[in-house]
Amino acid sequence: MLGDLVTANAVTVGMTTASVAPTERGTGVHVAGLVFRNPVVLAAGTAGFGQEVDDVLDLSALGGIATKAVSVAPRHGAPPLRVSEFAGGMINAIGLANPGLEAVRADCLPWLHRTHPGTRVIVNVVGNTVEEFERVVGGLNGLPGIDAFELNVSCPNVKAGGMEFGADPVALAALVGASRAVTTRPIFVKLSPTLGAGVVDAARVSVEHGATGLTLINTMPGLVIDATRRKPKIGFGSGGVSGPALLPLGLLATWRVSRALPGVPIIGLGGISTGVDAAQYLLAGASLVGVGTAALRDPRAPERIARELAAWAVREGVRDLTTVIGTLEWPA
Numbered sequence: 001m002l003g004d005l006v007t008a009n010a011v012t013v014g015m016t017t018a019s020v021a022p023t024e025r026g027t028g029v030h031v032a033g034l035v036f037r038n039p040v041v042l043a044a045g046t047a048g049f050g051q052e053v054d055d056v057l058d059l060s061a062l063g064g065i066a067t068k069a070v071s072v073a074p075r076h077g078a079p080p081l082r083v084s085e086f087a088g089g090m091i092n093a094i095g096l097a098n099p100g101l102e103a104v105r106a107d108c109l110p111w112l113h114r115t116h117p118g119t120r121v122i123v124n125v126v127g128n129t130v131e132e133f134e135r136v137v138g139g140l141n142g143l144p145g146i147d148a149f150e151l152n153v154s155c156p157n158v159k160a161g162g163m164e165f166g167a168d169p170v171a172l173a174a175l176v177g178a179s180r181a182v183t184t185r186p187i188f189v190k191l192s193p194t195l196g197a198g199v200v201d202a203a204r205v206s207v208e209h210g211a212t213g214l215t216l217i218n219t220m221p222g223l224v225i226d227a228t229r230r231k232p233k234i235g236f237g238s239g240g241v242s243g244p245a246l247l248p249l250g251l252l253a254t255w256r257v258s259r260a261l262p263g264v265p266i267i268g269l270g271g272i273s274t275g276v277d278a279a280q281y282l283l284a285g286a287s288l289v290g291v292g293t294a295a296l297r298d299p300r301a302p303e304r305i306a307r308e309l310a311a312w313a314v315r316e317g318v319r320d321l322t323t324v325i326g327t328l329e330w331p332a
């Protein structure tokens, strides 16, 4: 049903720096050589490895899922409270809790492939060192059902291996290059809103060292205080801000990178809760859109957003969503 709604709006984006080109209608959404059922993917960390949301959300109605971050060893994550809402969205410090490479390879990813073979799987990867990123990517490379990797070099909620990789061009080049050397799958590098205008440089370094595309953006570091207890609301102290407050930040990062690196696929996300929000990301230059916090609040939100995006296209007389990517008209 959802597939039918969006097939009239097929999007094709080539491998690496290839230009955006329309494809045959009715074949889905083509990005980085992969076919997505529609442009909506679940944002990393907000839907686990799919199994966690299987009874509340129809994964087979979405284009794809970016998994929870995978590290070499299991991670127990940050102390509770891990998530707290505020007026602009949510703050979280999960601390990249995950069962580790071996369990993910043996159980989580095979389950996802077996139960939702038509849903693209983007494995989110995290590590404390370049070698750890390389081990996770290399360790999962070739496993059936893994379509792409997403290198998380932008997590604000860990004591090591977080945002510093994305902010250091030398470390970023080494990390992307090492990951590229151990897989032929598309690699997306996920960058932080804290980079500001520097997001363009980080994106360029990533692509020059083998990234296929970029994921823009991760959460923004923030603090919410329980004024009665005079303590941070969440157990880690500071956390990552997500949800509606992020929309303008994600759009600007997407616009900046799409202008600087035309044709490089972008997964745009941050604050998407309606189809029109998703359309804004396409106009800013994204080929796919991610939904995180909105799905945590309402598991049916990603399907609704995909439907609303298709309805927006119909309303605007857009037959092919490819034609709107990056067509934002900047004031003279």
Ligand SMILES: Cc1cc2nc3c(=O)[nH]c(=O)nc-3n(C[C@H](O)[C@H](O)[C@H](O)COP(=O)(O)O)c2cc1C
Pocket (backbone or CB within 6 Å): 043, 044, 045, 046, 067, 068, 069, 083, 090, 092, 094, 096, 124, 152, 190, 217, 218, 219, 241, 242, 243, 244, 246, 269, 270, 271, 272, 290, 291, 292, 293, 294
């Ligand atoms: C609870 C939670 C867990 C997250 N875990 C990850 C993660 O493991 N890896 C990652 O790259 N991003 C993670 N993120 C960031 C999201 O993938 C996304 O970039 C961010 O939340 C912005 O999108 P949104 O406003 O739609 O939530 C997490 C976000 C939340 C709210």
